Amino acid sequence: MYKLEKSSIPLYIQLYEQIKSDIQNNNLAGTKLLSIRKMCQEYKLSKTTVESAYNQLYAEGYIESRPQSGFYVSEDIYKEFKQKNKNISEEKISEKEYKxxxxxxxxSDDVFPKRLWVKLHSKVITNTNLGLYPNKQGDLQLRKEIKNYLASSRAVFCDEEQIIVCSGFSDSMFILASILKDFTSFISIENPGYKVTPKVFKQFGYKINPVSITKQGIDLKELEESKSKLVYVTPSHQYPTGITIPISKRIKLINWAIENNSYIIEDDYDSELSYNNHPIPSLQGINNNERVIYSGTFSKALSPALRISYLVLPKKLLEKYINTFDFSFSGVPIDIQKTLEAFIKEGYWDKHIxxxxxxxxxxxxxxxxxxxxxxxxxxxxxxxxxxxxxxxxxxxxxxxxxxxxxxxxxxxxxxxxxxxxxxxxxxxxxxxxxxxxxxxxxxxxxxxxxxxxxxxx
Known part of the structure; x- marks a missing residue:
């Protein structure tokens, strides 16, 4: 029996929900439902109410209509729900809290400047028009602040139009794998190196070429022999070895890219967190080479929870990016972008670093x-x-x-x-x-x- 009562929820929705729940939780496959006339009589409902409930169940595939016979619960519905419930149960993983x-x-939870962030967020949200679509590459003013910061601290030289605001490192790699797949299907990656990069590029069908790490960073001889058109490196602080590529080898790497019409993905993942030396200038800024794609993040120095990263694309790749992602917007919410913009613009980012x-x-x-x-x-x-x-x-x-x-x-x-x-x-x-x-x-x-x-x- 179904319990229907007067409430803000229409009767046909109540009936539909209760029949659906009955089907999902009990073995009713093949069971015949009461006819519309009998359902009306038993529950004192109008014909329109019952028809509306049955029509919704039929549209969603819970029930089927058999000519001159009536409505029946779909034959395979129980098997499908049983299998789904089984999978959910098997895959459930409890996350343990460790001492x-x-x-x-x-x-630790005492590091992020919560009070200041809340204050800035409250200020910017008041002045942000939430009725507009945001800029697809990320908020323009935020990109200008990132441009200024990169020029002063990382010797990265670019225009704001070259910057793409992304929602974390994997999103940055997803974008690059998308726009470069027509350029090459082969990428060389430092070995050992960060697991995320090959995982993302493999999803796009790229062939991964591991290149050894020497005491001066990526092995250029191996790279040259690979005939690769794309290479991923962490030159300022190789992960996981900690090796830094010296300036002489950096120039050789850039010359390799220029001579071979290749691109270098420079992952500058923790440049702000160097404790014994000043941060090493970027590859991207050497000789205005236009062969380096720069990848940075706010996860390491600000917050991994906010999921804010960015790319600096060579101008030659901008049109490709715009055409490929003409349907997409930055995955970082506009209120977070505007708050970060204020955080940088008002000098708090430098103090925080x-x-x-x-x-x-x-x-x-x-x-x-x-x-x-x-x-x-x-x-x-x-x-x-x-x-x-x-x-x-x-x-x-x-x-x-x-x-x-x-x-x-x-x-x-x-x-x-x-x-x-x-x-x-x-x-x-x-x-x-x-x-x-x-x-x-x-x-x-x-x-x-x-x-x-x-x-x-």
Whole structure:
């Protein structure tokens, strides 16, 4: 029996919803529904009400009409819902909250300037016309602010028309894979390197060519032999090795691109987070080469949650971008874009960068000291001095299965370098940005107790 009552919800919607729920939750495949006349009599409804409910169920495929017989629940509807419910149940994953989570690319919740952001957001939202479609490449004023910032801090020289505001790094790579697929179906990528780039390009059918990393960055000889027309590099701070390409080799790389009519994707993912040196100038600004596609992000220094990245395209690729994405708008909401514009324009971004460098250097140094004190000579530090994590490699034999079990029992989460790179080694990416300063020693001490219990003696 269905329960129908007077409310703001029309009776035919109530009837439709209850019959649909009945079909979804019970094995009614092939069951005949009451005729429209009997349904009207039993529930004291008008013929129009019942017909409207049945018509909606029929339109959605829940029921079928058999000539001179009536309405029946579709034969395969139960099997379909059973399978869907089974899949949902099997795929459900619960996310555990860990006491100490050494995630290598996030901040503790006290870092983001929430009060200032709310103040700026309130100010810009009042003056933003939300009745208009936004600029497809991203808000023009924001792109002007990004242009000025890049020129002063990264030696990236461009016009605002060359900048595309994207919703995170993977979105940036999606755009590039889309606009370059007619140019080439082959991309060379640093090896080891960041996993996201090859994953995105593979979805577009690109053939991936891994190129080795030397002590001076990507192996140019291998690159030249590959006959590639497109290469992805992280020249200022190679991920995960931390290697910086020196200026002499940068010029050689650009000359290779010019001579071979090729493009370089320069991922400058954490240029703001260098603690021991001044940030290295970009590849893009060398000799106005027009062969470098520059990729930057606000995730590392501001917030990974806001999902704001950007591309600087060579002018030759602009028309291709405009034609390919004439249907699309920036995935970053306009209120976030306008708030970020104000954040940069009013000088808060520069202050924030200085603050973050100082804060992260403190956390970095505390983490390094804690590793030395608690893990002693059982690990070797492979990479430090930038980003939000320190890479460590064991100098002793570890029972990795036992370590994993003990970590789970003690509510501690660590991340192998294999988590987000193509490097297939037993190296740990120990994040420090995710902790408050006073938590770092406690976290490493807790981890060390588990670590020593997993050493094979």
């Amino acid at each position: 100490y989570n050494f995630f290598p690319a996030q901040y 200085r603050k973050m460098r100082a804060l992260n250097k403190k956390k970095h140094d505390l983490m390094k000291k804690a590793i030395t004190i608690y893990l002693k000579d059982t690990v070797k530090i492979l990479r430090e001095g930038s980003g939000l994590a320190i890479l460590i490699k064991p100098t002793v034999k570890i029972d990795w299965k036992k370590l994993e079990k003990l970590l789970e029992e003690n509510s501690i989460k660590i991340y192998s370098i294999q988590f987000d790179t193509s490097l297939n080694e037993d190296i740990i990416n120990l994040g420090f940005g995710c902790f408050k300063e006073e938590e770092i020693f406690l976290a490493v001490e807790s981890f060390s107790k588990v670590w020593f219990n997993a050493i094979i003696k």
